[in-house]
Amino acid sequence: MSSPTTWIGLRLRLPSTLSTAVALVAVLAAVGALFPAVGHTIGRLDVPTSVANLLGGADYGTVTGWFRSEIAVIYGPLVIAALAITGAASTTAGEEEDGILALVLAHPVRRAQLIAAKAAAIALVVVIVAAAVWLGLVVGVALAGGGIGLAHMTALAVQLAVFGFAAGALALAVAAGTGSKPLADGVAAAVVVLGWLVNSFAPLVGAIAWLKYLTLFYYYAGNDPLGRGFDPVGLSVLALVTLALTAVALVGIGRRDLRA
C-alpha cells in the first residue's frame, strides 16, 4: 500500500467528511432532544406495515425505535454509502478521467498498490462518519432520556462502517474495472437503494421474501443492531463482500489500458 496516496486521498476528502460528521452529530442530538416531546404521540400512530418497514419496524414510542427509524435505517446508511461510493469512484475513475492518474501511475507505484491505498483513504472516511454516528447516538440518547446501551450503539456504528466499506468497495470495483466514474456511481448507488427498498418491501410478499438475503442492507440492519447488538454473521458477510470486491478492483485496474 502507498501511504502518501492514502494521506492525499484523505486530505482531499477531509473537509466534506468532517462537515458531514459534525452535521450527523448535530442531527442526532436534535433527534434525541425531540423525543421527550413527541415520542409518545408518534408511538400511538397507526402506520401501514409497508411504511413501518421502511422506517425499520414499529415501536417509535421507544428510544430504540425512534433512533432506529431516524438514523439506523435511513440517514446513517444512505449518508455513509453516498460518501463511500462517491469517494471511491472519484478517487479512482474520476482521477483517471481527469488525467491525474496517468501522471501518478508514471511514478514507481503498482496499480494495485495505488488502488489499495485509495481504498484505505475511503475506509478512513467511512470510519470517521461511523464514529460521528456513534458520538451522535451517545449524545442523542442521553438527551432523549436514555434507553439504549453503549454496546448496542457501538454495534450500530460498527455495522454501519462495514456496510459503508462494502458499498465503497462496490464502487471501487466498477471504477477500477471500467475507468468510468458515472458508471461506478450509478451501479453502486442503484445496488444500495434497491437493496434498501427490497429489504423493506420483499418481506411483505412471501414469494420474494428471500430477496432480502441478496442485499447488503439486510446484513447491515437485518438483525437490528440498536435493539439486539452485534450481528457476527452480517458483519462477516459484509466483510467478505468488501474483500472480494476490493480484490476485483485490484485485479481489474491491472488488466486494462488507462483511459486518456
Next chain:
Amino acid sequence: MSGEPVIVTNGLSKDYGSGRGLFGLDLEIREGEIFGFLGPNGAGKSTTLRLLLDLIRPTSGSARILGLDSRQDGLAIRRAVGFLPGDLALYPKLTGRVVLDYLARLRGGVDPRVRDALVERFGVDLDRPIRQLSTGNRQKIGLVQAFMHEPELLILDEPIAGLDPLVQQSFHELLAEVSAERRTVLLSSHALSEVERVTHRLAILRRGRLVIVDSLDNLRQVALQRLEIEFVEPVAADEFRGLPGVKDVSVNGQTLTVGFEGSADPVVKAAAAHDVRAIRPREDDLEDIFLRYYREAPE
C-alpha cells in the same frame, strides 16, 4: 550521438480500430540524445509515450527502455523516467507544494536542493491552489516534477504548452544541460519550431506510422531550394509552375516565392523576362520539410 540505446521499439503497435492508433513502430533512441517526436494531432505520439510507460498495453510488438521490458519491468522503468503528460492535470484543490511533496514521496523522496533549484529556475508559485494557476504556471509544476529526481530518461509530451518565451528559454537550457550529462530526452511536439531548436534527431509520425527518422542536418539537405523574387510589376504564378524542377509557387503582390529541386537556371531565366527588383534566397524551414513529408507519405 553514439551512446547505448535507451529506447528500442520493435513493431510496437496499438490498434484502436478505424485506422487509429500506432502501427509497427521501429525506433531506437540513444543515450544523451534529445529526440523529437513530431506529428499532427492524432498521429500517435501520445499513444507511443503511454505505451512506453505501460499506461496502455500494445496490441503487438515490444519496447525496451534502459534495457528493460516495458511490460515486465514497468516499476523499474518508471523509477528511472521523468514524465510530463500532454494536457497535464493536477489536483486542483491542492497547492503546488503539496502536489510536489506527494509525487516526491511516491518516488521515495527526492533531493530537495534539486527540486528547489528547479522551482527557482522556472519561477514556480507553490503556495496557491492549482485551480488558481494559469496553464503556464501549472505546466511549470509539471516540468519540476518530471525533472526533480534527475531521471536518466525524460519523456515529455508537449512540454512548452502555455510557457512564456523566457521560461521556454530556461527549459531549452535545461534540456542542453541534461543532454550534456548523457541523460536522454524524448520530446513530443507539434510545435515545429520547438523541435527544430532543441533536438538532435527527430521522427515524423503520420496516421500512426513512422514516416522518417533522421537528423535535422540530413533533413535540411533534402530540403527544397527557395527563391523569393520581387518584380516591378505582378507576374502570373502559372508562368513558373511548369518549369523543370519547380515544386511549388506562390504569389503575394509583386513578390513570387518559388520552391524547386536541382538547377536554378530555368527559374532565373523565366524571371529575367520581367523587370526584377530583387532576388532573395530563402531557407526551407522544418515546417516545409514536415509538411512535405506529411503530404508525400504513402497511404
